[in-house]
């Protein structure tokens with residue numbers, strides 16, 4: 001007879017594993033199934049985020065940042081070094097160690113919380129039965145009162161550009177180049193293309209990024225994306241706008257790329273090519289035809305605002321449903337759904353999910369951009385403040401970037417905060433709290449911020465909404 005669980009979660013990425021832990025904390029008998037196999041050939045929990053996404057990319061961004069600074073900016077501090085080298089194998093080993101520490105940590109958390117972990121492929125059958133096909137091909141069935149689908153996403157492939165795992169790669173391949181490519185082509189100037197392009201640029205690759213759109217980071221407030229682009233250009237990232245890649249092939253270990261831009265059809269050659277044109281919800285083989293769960297026309301699992309699917313008792317969270325494809329958004333949905341199943345209230349406010357791009361400078365934002373407010377004809381006022389006018393950013397030798405706040409013209413309620421600069425990935429949290437508490441820009445302006453800190457730029461931007469910033473002319 002099938003073993004009976006209160007909750008069966010399919011997928012152990014940040015959406016699924018967090019849902020499983022929270023469900024178990026709430027006293028629900030919980031199982032979590034995941035198919036991911038790590039670099040060591042063994043099952044590895046944590047999904048895209050921990051294995052081939054957020055965490056390994058941040059590890060490489062950090063290593064490459066130290067190398068870049070040693071070569072380019074520490075001289076300003078009076079620090080000199082000779083024979084500076086980069087041991088790529090050691091850099092990758094450090095990254096892999098962090099990944100295995102964290103993925104192993106989830107296995108430990110599952111054990112501590114009594115979540116039953118199953119390695120294999122999960123499929124939802126009818127009547128909330130879940131079939132597991134283990135990696136050795138054997139199958140078993142679990143019976144669930146509630147099912148949480150958290151199957152995540154996979155890289156989008158574009159026509160005529162086939163991944164070969166060596167010369168033409170996705171994020172996973174670009175996290176494991178065994179040496180710095182001399183010439184790296186990147187398709188897509190989005191979050192992943194910019195982060196991984198930055199890593200290899202800092203390590204010495206010539207990086208050309210092809211972006212089909214005529215403008216840079218259209219989801220980002222235009223003042224901020226303009227400031228960031230200026231810095232990326234200084235770092236030697238060659239971003240070509242309006243350049244749509246039409247195909248690529250590998251000949252004698254050289255990637256030959258075809259693209260079209262304002263000058264018509266063009267070609268370029270690279271040693272490696274990273275395809276980073278976005279990700280799509282993944283649900284291949286997840287749903288039996290008669291299981292009762294439907295997909296949207298974009299291939300996402302269809303859910304309502306509480307992550308409930310078309311079948312009662314079945315929920316879906318994370319990248320496989322609508323909303324931003326971000327780890328923390330999926331985790332919040334996982335917690336909310338576990339709490340709903342346990343009879344508590346659970347809700348995720350998608351309007352206050354923070355976004356971060358971990359380039360140099362970092363880019364972070366929450367809420368609406370100026371472009372969006374104009375398009376929606378919402379009256380707003382704005383205040384901004386450059387990091388170059390803060391003592392802390394100058395002391396850190398990181399003066400690039402700014403903070404910009406958008407507030408409603410009549411009520412002063414904060415509608416969006418946008419920033420690029422050092423550590424803005426951390427600074428954005430204050431603004432998320434402010435928006436969650438429906439703060440006005442005046443509220444932020446009246447809060448005492450420590451001196452000297454980068455957070456003073458947030459304070460001054462709030463003061464500047466009312467044209468009373470202290471350390472710049474209003």
Ligand code: FAD
Pocket residue numbers: 010011012013014015016033034035036046047048049050052053054055057120121122123150151152153171192282285286317318319320325326327328329330358
């Ligand atoms: P996933 O993490 O994709 O996990 C889904 C899991 O389910 C996988 O292990 C998959 O193998 C498994 N699975 C799928 N189907 C089945 C099945 N039928 N049976 C069993 N198992 C199954 N987000 C951020 O917030 N911050 C970042 O800095 C960031 N950086 C990123 C960098 C890169 C290079 C990439 C690629 C992504 C990055 N992301 C980042 C996005 C982030 O990784 C995703 O938003 C997040 O992983 C989504 O979580 P999830 O749990 O929905 O899905």
Ligand code: AMP
Pocket residue numbers: 158187188189190191192193210211212213243244245246276277278279
């Ligand atoms: P993101 O979804 O943030 O990862 O960004 C992916 C980027 O890839 C978007 O800005 C797209 O415009 C871009 N893109 C998609 N297809 C192509 C293509 N064929 N050539 C160049 N850029 C592309």
